[in-house]
Amino acid sequence: MLYGLDIGGTKIELAVFNPQLEKQYRERVETPKTSYEDWLNTIADLVKKADEKFGGKGSVGLGIPGFVNQTTGIAEITNILVADNKPILCDLSAILEREVRAENDANCFALSEAWDAENAEYPSVLGLILGTGFGGGFVLNGKIHSGQTGMAGELGHLQLNYHALKLLGWDKAPIYDCGCGNKACLDTYLSGRGFEMLYRDLKGEALSAKEIIQRFYAGDKSAVDFVGVFVELAAISIGNIITAFDPHLIVLGGGLSNFDYLYGALPKAYRRI
The missing domain is CATH 3.30.420.40 (ATPase, nucleotide binding domain)
Structure with missing residues (x-):
C-alpha cells in the first residue's frame, strides 16, 4: 500500500492508496507543537495504525511545507518550528524501519x-x-x-x-x-x-x-x-x-x-x- 502524509502547520493527514491509486483510508490529526519527539511520534502512530489495518508495511511519502536539503538531509520547515532544521527522514526511517521520502507540499x-x-x-x-x-x-x-x-x-x-x-x-x-x-x-x-x-x-x-x-x-x-x-x-x-x-x-x-x-x-x- 502507498501512504501519503500531508504535513501541515495545523494538521497532519494520512491517505492510504492501493497500487491502482484508489484511496482506501484517511485520517487527520492536529499537528503537535510541543516537541520534535511528539511530532515524530504522531506521524509514526498514524503509519503504524495503517500498517495494522492493512496487514503490512506501506511505503511512506511526506508532503512538507518546506524542503529537505538533498545534500545534508536536514529539513527546513519554518511553519513547523519543532521540526525545523531536523533530520526528519533519517529519524522517521529509523522509527518506521523503512525508507521515508519527502517533497515540498506545493510541489x-x-x-x-x-x-x-x-x-x-x-x-x-x-x-x-x-x-x-x-x-x-x-x-x-x-x-x-x-x-x-x-x-x-x-x-x-x-x-x-x-x-x-x-x-x-x-x-x-x-x-x-x-x-x-x-x-x-x-x-x-x-x-x-x-x-x-x-x-x-x-x-x-x-x-x-x-x-x-x-x-x-x-x-x-x-x-x-x-x-x-x-x-x-x-x-x-x-x-x-x-x-x-x-x-x-x-x-x-x-x-x-x-x-x-x-x-x-x-x-x-x-x-x-
Whole structure:
C-alpha cells in the first residue's frame, strides 16, 4: 500500500492508496507543537495504525511545507518550528524501519494537478498554495522542477516589491518577520494567517479568515475594502511569479483557495497591473 502524509502547520493527514491509486483510508490529526519527539511520534502512530489495518508495511511519502536539503538531509520547515532544521527522514526511517521520502507540499500539489487527466494538455503547471503558509511548485513536462538543492519553488520567501509596498502605504505598510529570518516574505502576507494579520493591522480588528470572508459576502465595508487590497497585493505578487515561470496553467490550493471570489477577481487585477 502507498501512504501519503500531508504535513501541515495545523494538521497532519494520512491517505492510504492501493497500487491502482484508489484511496482506501484517511485520517487527520492536529499537528503537535510541543516537541520534535511528539511530532515524530504522531506521524509514526498514524503509519503504524495503517500498517495494522492493512496487514503490512506501506511505503511512506511526506508532503512538507518546506524542503529537505538533498545534500545534508536536514529539513527546513519554518511553519513547523519543532521540526525545523531536523533530520526528519533519517529519524522517521529509523522509527518506521523503512525508507521515508519527502517533497515540498506545493510541489506535490502541482504534480498531482499536472498529472490529472483534465490538465494533461498543459506542458507546464504552476501550483500555488494559499494555506497556513504560501508556497508554490512548478511542473514541466510532468516532472517537478526542484532545482539543485530543492529550493526551487520556495515562492513564499520572495519578498514584497515596490508596487506592493506602495499599495500598502509605504511607511504605513505592516512589515512582518518571517520564520526564515527575513522580513516581508510573501508567506507572511498571502497565507491564511497573513490574510488575518493584514486585516488586523489595516482595519484594527482581529478576525479569523472565515469571519472576514463572511463579512465580505455580507457587504461589510471594511471587509470589502480589505479584500480589494488583498486581491491587488496577491495579483502584484503572483504577477511577478508568472513573469518568472510563464506557466501554461495556474492552480490554487490551500484554505484560501476555497474563497471563490478570488477566481474572478485575481485575473482582473492581474490584467490591470
